[in-house]
Amino acid sequence: MLNFDFYNPTHILFGKGRIADIHQAIPADAKVLLLYGGGSIKQNGVFDQVIAALGNRSITEFAGIEPNPSYETLMKAVDIIKQGSIDFLLAVGGGSVIDGTKFIAAAALFEGDPWTIMEKHGRNVSKALPFGSILTLPATGSEMNDGGVVTRQSIKAKLAFSSRHCFPKFSVLDPTTTYTLPPRQIGNGAVDAFVHVMEQYMTYPVNSPVQDRFAEGLLKTLIEEGPKALANPEDYDVRANLMWCATMALNGLISTGVPQDWATHMIGHELTALHGIDHAQTLAIVLPSMLRVRKEAKRAKLLQFAERIWDLREGSEDSRIDTAISRMQDYFEQMGVKTRLSDYHLGADDISPVIAALETHRMLTIGEKRDVTLDVSRQVLELSL
Ligand code: NZQ
Numbered sequence: 001m002l003n004f005d006f007y008n009p010t011h012i013l014f015g016k017g018r019i020a021d022i023h024q025a026i027p028a029d030a031k032v033l034l035l036y037g038g039g040s041i042k043q044n045g046v047f048d049q050v051i052a053a054l055g056n057r058s059i060t061e062f063a064g065i066e067p068n069p070s071y072e073t074l075m076k077a078v079d080i081i082k083q084g085s086i087d088f089l090l091a092v093g094g095g096s097v098i099d100g101t102k103f104i105a106a107a108a109l110f111e112g113d114p115w116t117i118m119e120k121h122g123r124n125v126s127k128a129l130p131f132g133s134i135l136t137l138p139a140t141g142s143e144m145n146d147g148g149v150v151t152r153q154s155i156k157a158k159l160a161f162s163s164r165h166c167f168p169k170f171s172v173l174d175p176t177t178t179y180t181l182p183p184r185q186i187g188n189g190a191v192d193a194f195v196h197v198m199e200q201y202m203t204y205p206v207n208s209p210v211q212d213r214f215a216e217g218l219l220k221t222l223i224e225e226g227p228k229a230l231a232n233p234e235d236y237d238v239r240a241n242l243m244w245c246a247t248m249a250l251n252g253l254i255s256t257g258v259p260q261d262w263a264t265h266m267i268g269h270e271l272t273a274l275h276g277i278d279h280a281q282t283l284a285i286v287l288p289s290m291l292r293v294r295k296e297a298k299r300a301k302l303l304q305f306a307e308r309i310w311d312l313r314e315g316s317e318d319s320r321i322d323t324a325i326s327r328m329q330d331y332f333e334q335m336g337v338k339t340r341l342s343d344y345h346l347g348a349d350d351i352s353p354v355i356a357a358l359e360t361h362r363m364l365t366i367g368e369k370r371d372v373t374l375d376v377s378r379q380v381l382e383l384s385l
């Protein structure tokens with residue numbers, strides 16, 4: 001096992017009815033900026049619950065944080081905060097609203113050009129406003145980690161940042177808030193969480209059986225529960241299990257002491273920045289080909305994945321690995337997330353611009369062994385056509 005630090009200060013309030021409890025987690029005299037997206041929270045009753053729970057606190061609203069939150073939109077919230085009457089941020093929504101709020105929290109107190117937060121991936125953040133979140137879409141894990149992804153639309157750059165100052169103070173996970181998710185977002189959420197686990201598990205063995213079995217437990221749960229959420233949207237237990245699974249998939253626990261990959265995410269971010277494809281859709285396109293192209297370097301873990309996740313014990317090593325990757329791809333499709341570039345009307349001509357964007361963003365040698373060069377990324381995309 002590798003050396004590691006594990007630090008996670010986020011207080012989780014889990015379960016039905018827990019939005020009411022935020023009054024205990026936010027100072028009574030807080031001046032709150034309430035941030036949300038395109039309005040789903042107004043249709044499903046979450047907004048009303050939040051307003052009731054905030055009681056007499058001063059509330060300013062900032063609506064319209066879009067999926068794949070844009071720097072341009074987020075800076076408008078920073079301007080509101082700089083006018084001086086806000087001291088607590090409350091994000092209500094999916095990963096985009098929470099990520100956007102993290103950036104706003106850091107940018108509001110940042111001296112200098114806030115875009116450099118993204119260019120330096122958060123290393124230059126030394127403070128942030130306190131914030132909490134109310135999660136309505138289990139997927140990203142943003143509710144219990146210190147990372148965020150922001151897109152600068154004017155230059156089509158989608159970059160990730162993280163800082164230990166950007167953990168939510170608390171996050172409410174009420175599974176009933178997810179009943180209104182459309183099937184596309186249920187599928188996206190399960191696939192994103194699945195791929196988060198794979199980025200931290202599917203590397204090479206370092207004798208870390210605890211982390212491996214945590215990861216395998218999450219993968220198995222996503223495979224079992226994901227289709228049930230599509231079939232029975234108001235099954236509380238299914239939603240609860242998916243919600244906790246997505247949080248645990250990216251809160252730092254399963255990455256302790258193990259190598260991490262993240263090449264699929266880096267290529268996926270470029271596909272979203274250039275073509276607006278949903279985050280999880282990009283991962284479903286990239287990961288199956290990524291594993292096929294890098295089969296030799298990942299052989300030992302792929303065999304473990306085949307045996308423990310898909311029960312494949314017979315036949316040659318290569319056939320077990322090939323079948324395991326195909327089963328995973330079938331699972332993405334079963335969740336309604338298409339897995340080929342052509343499904344999103346992209347073809348061979350669209351590959352070079354993705355490679356050029358990776359080059360611009362210095363993604364020249366990515367993956368757990370830094371051996372995913374631009375040539376390897378190109379091979380992966382060609383196999384996904
Ligand atoms: O904007 P509203 O109206 O709220 O609608 C949203 C949005 O259109 C809707 N939605 C959310 N909860 C709902 C709901 N609709 C009905 N009922 C509900 N309960 O869903 C749509 C998508 O929301 P979004 O927040 O964009 O989705 P997601 O949670 O998948 O977040 C994606 C973003 O997170 C980043 C991605 O790159 C992307 O920008 N990621 C963040 C990570 C992190 N912070 O650790 C890691 C991930 O790998 C990922 O990169």
Ligand code: ZN
Nearest residue numbers: 140192196265
């Ligand atoms: Zn992701």
